[in-house]
Amino acid sequence: MRVVFLGPPGAGKGTQAKRLADARGWAHLSTGDMLRAAMKAGTPTGLEVKAIVERGDLVPDGVVDALIRERLTELGGDAGYILDGYPRKLSQAKALSVVLAELKTPLDAAVYIDVADEVLVKRIADRAAKEGRKDDTEETVRNRLHVYQEDTAPLVAHYGAQGLLRKIDGDRPIEDVSSDVSNSLGLNGGAA
Ligand code: AMP
Numbered sequence: 001m002r003v004v005f006l007g008p009p010g011a012g013k014g015t016q017a018k019r020l021a022d023a024r025g026w027a028h029l030s031t032g033d034m035l036r037a038a039m040k041a042g043t044p045t046g047l048e049v050k051a052i053v054e055r056g057d058l059v060p061d062g063v064v065d066a067l068i069r070e071r072l073t074e075l076g077g078d079a080g081y082i083l084d085g086y087p088r089k090l091s092q093a094k095a096l097s098v099v100l101a102e103l104k105t106p107l108d109a110a111v112y113i114d115v116a117d118e119v120l121v122k123r124i125a126d127r128a129a130k131e132g133r134k135d136d137t138e139e140t141v142r143n144r145l146h147v148y149q150e151d152t153a154p155l156v157a158h159y160g161a162q163g164l165l166r167k168i169d170g171d172r173p174i175e176d177v178s179s180d181v182s183n184s185l186g187l188n189g190g191a192a
Pocket of ligand 1: 032059092135
């Protein structure tokens with residue numbers, strides 16, 4: 001299947017996307033992971049986006065649209081995959097639909113993991129303590145939640161209108177969320 005994961009920072013998108021991709025043998029395509037790898041390696045893209053990522057703003061569409069176009073083209077038509085953290089704006093959703101139309105591989109679903117703001121702030125603080133991500137400071141987290149509301153939240157209605165949306169309550173134990181995600185996609189047994 002070809003699935004987009006949506007949800008605010010800290011909702012557990014990355015965790016859930018990894019679990020499901022591993023369980024099904026699908027690719028896990030996280031633009032955040034790709035950008036962090038580019039920053040760490042000091043590539044031209046990494047240098048271009050570093051300051052933007054560290055203050056919690058969105059990098060220019062051109063950067064992430066190109067990364068995703070390249071990966072999807074490499075993967076080819078039969079591959080299952082999860083897009084995690086992309087698209088994050090309506091303009092990116094449109095760029096994605098152009099690539100998918102070219103490849104003749106429409107999306108199967110958009111899984112939206114919903115978590116209340118107070119829970120998100122606490123979760124991100126815990127992740128900051130564990131992973132030491134530079135964009136997990138309190139000020140940056142507030143900015144990322146704001147950016148999410150402004151730019152990314154409209155994608156919920158966008159995919160809802162296409163009949164692709166599967167809304168999941170993300171404020172529960174990881175295993176329970178995983179089995180809801182699998183069930184919502186018609187994957188019996190909640191194998192993730
Ligand atoms: P994430 O790991 O998905 O939380 O992404 C971390 C950061 O990478 C975000 O706060 C943005 O600065 C940047 N980023 C990741 N994906 C995108 C995207 N689709 N569009 C723009 N910026 C992105």
